[in-house]
Amino acid sequence: MESLLKVNDLYVSYGPIKALRGISIEVPKGSIIAILGSNGAGKSTLLKSLTGLIPSESGTVHYQGRDITKSSVERITADGISHVPEGREIFNDLTVYENLKIGAFTIKATSLPPEAVHASIRKRVGSSRITKHGDDEQLRLNKHEVYENNLARVYELFPVLKERTNQLASTLSGGEMQMLAIGRALMGTPTLLVLDEPSLGLAPLIVKRIFEVIKQLNGYGISVLLVEQNALQALKIADYAYVLQVGEIVKKGVAKVLANDRELIEAYLGK
Numbered sequence: 001m002e003s004l005l006k007v008n009d010l011y012v013s014y015g016p017i018k019a020l021r022g023i024s025i026e027v028p029k030g031s032i033i034a035i036l037g038s039n040g041a042g043k044s045t046l047l048k049s050l051t052g053l054i055p056s057e058s059g060t061v062h063y064q065g066r067d068i069t070k071s072s073v074e075r076i077t078a079d080g081i082s083h084v085p086e087g088r089e090i091f092n093d094l095t096v097y098e099n100l101k102i103g104a105f106t107i108k109a110t111s112l113p114p115e116a117v118h119a120s121i122r123k124r125v126g127s128s129r130i131t132k133h134g135d136d137e138q139l140r141l142n143k144h145e146v147y148e149n150n151l152a153r154v155y156e157l158f159p160v161l162k163e164r165t166n167q168l169a170s171t172l173s174g175g176e177m178q179m180l181a182i183g184r185a186l187m188g189t190p191t192l193l194v195l196d197e198p199s200l201g202l203a204p205l206i207v208k209r210i211f212e213v214i215k216q217l218n219g220y221g222i223s224v225l226l227v228e229q230n231a232l233q234a235l236k237i238a239d240y241a242y243v244l245q246v247g248e249i250v251k252k253g254v255a256k257v258l259a260n261d262r263e264l265i266e267a268y269l270g271k
C-alpha cells in the first residue's frame with residue numbers, strides 16, 4: 001500500500017536523555033497504526049517530533065512523499081496532519097463551538113471522497129462538482145463548504161458537542177473533553193489523525209465510543225496513528241502495530257497477530 005507517512009531512523013534527545021534511538025515506522029494510506037509501550041517509552045516524543053513540536057537530532061520524516069523533518073507545526077497542520085495531544089489541551093475559557101472553530105483555522109477549499117462529505121452538504125452541492133481522479137471520485141468543496149462539512153461531521157459523531165455548543169469547555173466531563181479534542185482536530189480536514197492516548201482516564205463505555213469513532217473516521221478515508229496504553233483495545237482496531245521500549249522498537253507486526261501474542265502482552269503491556 002502507498003505510504004502516507006514514513007519515519008526513518010529518528011533520534012530525539014532531551015539534553016542528556018535519549019528519548020528516541022533510531023525509530024522507523026510507516027503509516028500506509030488509509031490505515032490505523034498503533035504505537036504501544038509502557039510509561040516513558042517515548043510514544044509522545046515520537047508523535048511530537050513528527051508533528052514538528054520538538055526537533056529531532058537525526059533521521060527523517062516524509063509525508064505524502066515530501067520531507068517534513070524540519071517543517072513548522074503550522075505548516076504540518078496545514079498539510080493535513082492533526083495532532084490530538086495527551087491531556088487534550090482544550091481552551092477552558094472558550095465555548096465548545098469556539099474551540100471547534102480554532103481547529104478550522106487552516107482549512108482551505110479541497111476535494112474529498114463523497115463518503116467523507118456529510119449528507120446535507122452532498123445534497124446541496126449536487127453531482128455537478130464531482131471530479132475523477134483515476135478510479136476515485138471526489139467532490140470539490142469551497143472553503144465555506146469545507147467548514148460546514150467538518151462541523152456537521154463533528155456534531156454527527158459527537159451529538160453531545162452539539163447539545164453543549166455554547167457551554168464553556170471547562171464545564172465538560174473528561175469524556176466530552178476528549179470528544180472535543182478529537183472534534184477540534186477533525187475541523188482541520190486531516191488526512192492523518194495523530195492521537196495520543198485518547199482513552200486515558202475515561203470510563204469503559206466512553207473508551208468504547210472513542211474506539212468506535214476512530215474506526216468510523218478511518219472509514220471516511222482518514223489515516224490514524226494511535227498511541228495507546230490500552231493495548232488490547234488498540235490492537236482490535238489497528239491494522240499494524242509497533243511496540244516501543246525505552247526509545248526503541250522492540251516488536252512490530254500485524255495487529256491481529258500481536259493481539260494473540262501472550263508473551264508480548266505480558267512482557268511489554270502489563271496485561
Ligand SMILES: Nc1ncnc2c1ncn2[C@@H]1O[C@H](COP(=O)(O)OP(=O)(O)OP(=O)(O)O)[C@@H](O)[C@H]1O
Nearest residue numbers: 014017019037038039040041042043044045046086
Ligand atoms: N520535556 C522533557 N524534558 C526532559 N525529558 C523528557 C521530556 N519529555 C519527556 N522526557 C523523557 O523522555 C522519555 C520519553 O517520554 P515520553 O513522554 O515520550 O514517553 P511516553 O511513552 O509518552 O510515556 P507515557 O505513557 O507516560 O505518556 C521519558 O524518559 C521522559 O521522562
Ligand SMILES: [Mg+2]
Nearest residue numbers: 043044045086
Ligand atoms: Mg505519553
